[in-house]
Amino acid sequence: MTTASVTGIFSERSIRRARLGSGLVIFIFVLLHLSNHALGLISLAAADKARYLFLAIWRNPLGTTVFYASVLIHMGLVLRAIYMRRSLVMPKGETAQLVLGLLIPLLLIDHVIGTRIAHELYGYIDDYETVVEQLWIKNPANGARQVLGVLAVWFHGCIGIHFWLRYRPWYAGSAPLLLALAILVPVLSVLGFVQMGRTLADPSYQLATNPYEVNLNAHYLHDPEVRARIAAVRAGLYGAFSASLLLVVVARARRRLKERLDQVAVHYPGGEVIRVPRGFTVLEASRLGGLPHYSVCGGKGQCSTCRVQILGDYESLPAPDKMEQTTLKRINAGPDVRLACQLRPDRDVAVAPLLVPAVETALPANSQETSPGREREIAVLFVDIRHFTTLTETRLPFDVVFLLNRYFAIIGKAVEQAGGRLDKFIGDGAMALFGLNTAPEEACRQALKAAAAIVTEIEKLADELADELVLPLRIAIGIHTGPAVIGTMGYGRVRSVTAIGDTVNVASRLESAAKEFEAAIVISEPVAARSGADLAGIESHEISVRGRALPLKxxxxxxxxxGEPLEGKA
Structure with missing residues (x-):
């Protein structure tokens, strides 16, 4: 059943986007603010001059509305997320982000009151000279608190940016640079603050200020009525935040007390039975019970790694919403397969996770390391020697090893030079992946380039060994592109990054088809389309692939x- 809450303006997806958008606005504000602080390393005057540009962006009706609306929306949605989360058991990264987020108002409310609010209400001049003097010379304890606030808000934002971008194709390559920036920005900001403080504390520094400015700030600092109003504002802000947080805690406690009287049991294949309040998801049940359960996207319904098979009557369970339907349809899931992060059973249910974490890793149930990987659009190349048994049956074992090593060296060099990753050797065959750090179109061109290089070099090796082999040395290559799950798989020390999925199976089938057609290379139509290859005069066929309803061109x-390069001719 699809409800308005699922598809309308207040759908979970819309709420997540609002939280992300408001967080990005705040992050941009903080980035510019900290960059302004860093200019204090040049001089106090340089920081103050840049401050005018910062104020021009944020202290106008539009900037003010956007920023403070983002703050209120973000804080409100964070509190909502805390309430909606059925279990506070979560990965360490999410825990750190949540704790830092709750500390930020406690660390920064006084700073906001002493700058923006005081400026708006009483015309307080909150330039760098005034603020740094207050925090460095007159009240260094508040200065230390301000530094902690800077670090909290910055790293809270960085964790959120990481969670947002971590599965983007380009992120892995850009991560080192982004990490360097994430470290440099707060460090330079704090150093700029320290340098400005040391400048103001130097007895030789002569503070040139307008007497009118001094009088205004003195009025703000010493007028009992003003100080009483500011204290009331401070109490109001702290009280509002504390009351909101307390309200969430009380609401959660009330819901938990109510739910204890209305629970359902989730049964697992290992005999485990976990009882949870009605309304919990199966993924939350696994986490509460300490059972490892994959969830690459963090339980947002955007991947299928948490999927479970319903053992028993699946038709009487709540129907999947639109988001879950989209994900299940994408993987061609059967009617008895559901996403554990979205299924909220209203009765006792038996489930079997379809992606089971390896037990030898002994990882915590909710750590990010239990993730099997991430889904990406890649190109997969399979290569195999034809008639390998016949070629080697009369040769000595050491001669076979020599031949295979020469053959594997050709494949490895061609794949790496084309920009791919050699995944594994399987007997006399090999599997290579392209597109782990590039776009799918580039991955297909790289795979075609590698295939042409392999054929050319194998021809040279065949000529070199022609007198020693009973049959000509020939290979078969299959290339296909599509989505696959990329992750670290294996057991114990024998673990490596590899790919699994229908795309890998089809590529292997195309390598077999190359043998059937007595051809060197067989590529799928998606590879041809994405690579822009010039296939004029190249024969095409439609073949059936096991597990696919329709034939593949x-x-x-x-x-x-x-041996002729085909990539990028279109």
Whole structure:
């Protein structure tokens, strides 16, 4: 059943976008503010001059409305998320982000009152000279508190940015640079603050101020009525935040007390039975019970790694909402397969997780390390030697090892030079991945380039060993592109990054098809389309692939043309 809450303006997806958007506005504000502080390393005057540009952006009706609306929206949605979360058991990164987020108002409310609010209400001049003097010379304890606030808000934002971007194709390559910036910005900001404080504390520094400015600030600092009003504002802000947080805690406690009387049991294949309040998701049940359960996207319904099979009557369970339906449809899931992070059973249910974490890792149930990987659009290349048994049956074992090593060296060099990753060797075959750090179109071009290089070099090796082999040395290559799950798999020390999924299976089938067609390379139509390859004069066929309802169009490249570069001719 799809409800308005799922599809309308207040759907979970819309709420997540509002939280992300408001967080980005705050992050941009903080980035500019800290960058302004860093200019204090040059001089106090330089920081004050840049401050005028900062104020021009944020202290106008539009900037003020956008920023403070973002603050209120973000804080409200964070408190909502705390209430909606059925379990506070979560990965360490999420815990750190949540704790830092709750500390930020406690650390920064006084700073906001002493600058923006005092300026708006009483014309207080909150330039760097005034503020740094207050925090460095007159009240260094508040200065230390301000530094902690800067670090809290910055790292809270950085964790959020990381969670947002971590599965983007380009993020892995950009992560070192972004990490360097994440470290440099707060460090330079704090150093700028320290340098300005040391400048003001130097007896030789002569503070040139307008007497009118001094009188205004003195009125703010010493007028009992003004100080009483500021104290009332401070109490109001602290009280509002504390009351909001207390309200969430009380609401959670009330809900938990009520739910204890209305629970459902989730049964697992290992015999575990976890009882949770009605309304909990199956993923939350796994986490409460300490059972490892994959969830790459963090329980947002944007991946399928938490999927479970319903053992028993699945039709009487609540129907999947639109978001869950989209994900399940994408993986062609059966009617008895559901996403654990979205399924909220209203009765006792038996489930079997379809992606089971390896037990030998002994990882905490909710750590990020239990993730099997991430889904990406890649190109997969399979290569195999034809008639390998016949070629080697009369040769000595050491001669076979020599031949295979020469063959593997050719493949490895061609794949790496093209920009791919050699995944594994399987007997006399090999599997290579392209697109781990590039776009799918570039991945397909790289795979075609590697295939042409492999064919060319194998031809040279065949000529070199022609007198020693009973049959000509020939290879078969299959290339396909599509989504696959990339992750670290294996057991114990034998673990490596690899890919699994339908795309890998189809690529393996195309390598077999190359043998059937007596061709050097067989590529799928998606590879041809994405690479922009010039396939004029290349024969095409439609072949059936096990597990696929419709035939797949492929292009069959004979040995005579396989060594010619095809990528990017279209």
């Amino acid at each position: 492929v292009y069959v490249i004979p040995r005579e043309k396989a």
